[in-house]
Amino acid sequence: MTMAASSVTTSSILLPLTISSKSPKLCLSFPCKNHTLFPTLRLSVTASAASTPTPTPSPSIQTHKPIPSKTLPFRVGHGFDLHRLEPGYPLIIGGINIPHDRGCEAHSDGDVLLHCVVDAILGALGLPDIGQIFPDNDPKWKGCASSVFVQESVRLMHEAGYEIGNLDATLILQRPKLSPHKDTIKANLSALLGVDSSVVNIKAKTHEKVDSLGENRSIAAHTVVLLMKK
Numbered sequence: 001m002t003m004a005a006s007s008v009t010t011s012s013i014l015l016p017l018t019i020s021s022k023s024p025k026l027c028l029s030f031p032c033k034n035h036t037l038f039p040t041l042r043l044s045v046t047a048s049a050a051s052t053p054t055p056t057p058s059p060s061i062q063t064h065k066p067i068p069s070k071t072l073p074f075r076v077g078h079g080f081d082l083h084r085l086e087p088g089y090p091l092i093i094g095g096i097n098i099p100h101d102r103g104c105e106a107h108s109d110g111d112v113l114l115h116c117v118v119d120a121i122l123g124a125l126g127l128p129d130i131g132q133i134f135p136d137n138d139p140k141w142k143g144c145a146s147s148v149f150v151q152e153s154v155r156l157m158h159e160a161g162y163e164i165g166n167l168d169a170t171l172i173l174q175r176p177k178l179s180p181h182k183d184t185i186k187a188n189l190s191a192l193l194g195v196d197s198s199v200v201n202i203k204a205k206t207h208e209k210v211d212s213l214g215e216n217r218s219i220a221a222h223t224v225v226l227l228m229k230k
């Protein structure tokens, strides 16, 4: 379709359009509702009338093309996860089976720490979240141990040319006390990530007995990771 100044696409939008306060407004919003690769960004620009009438923006305008990511020396990512705790399930944290009266009810092993570590790495790489990269309706990933997701996210990280600078995780749960297990969790997570344990930090805190986290009905974790260009 011929536009006033030229065809309008995401990649060419800055070139063919001339700012004019009198011209009709053209709003482009991306990503589309089915595409969450990048944070929603709304551009509001005005198109010049040029020598031909300005057409109505076509609904077929492609607004969700991936934007080439910058090659940054550092990239930071954050991950969060929460699982419900129910009797009759194992409690697995960082790949370690922790003795408790209940565990995570989930399709996978419900490893809240490994899930948020994966999301932090994917986030730093500018990739979609764990549920989109490893959908549980894909036979390839269905029923996989969470360690497989960590190893795959590490592979994606190396493929993108990055390595882990350091990783800091905080687990939130009322019970059981994690202090006796922290070193084991840290060693296992470091091995999964292929890094020295000195760049991995595991913290744990209670939720002061309030809400589901504080009532031993759920467990949550946050992770921040710094990636460095190799």
Ligand SMILES: [Zn+2]
Binding pocket: 081, 082, 083, 110, 111, 112, 115, 116
């Ligand atoms: Zn999870």
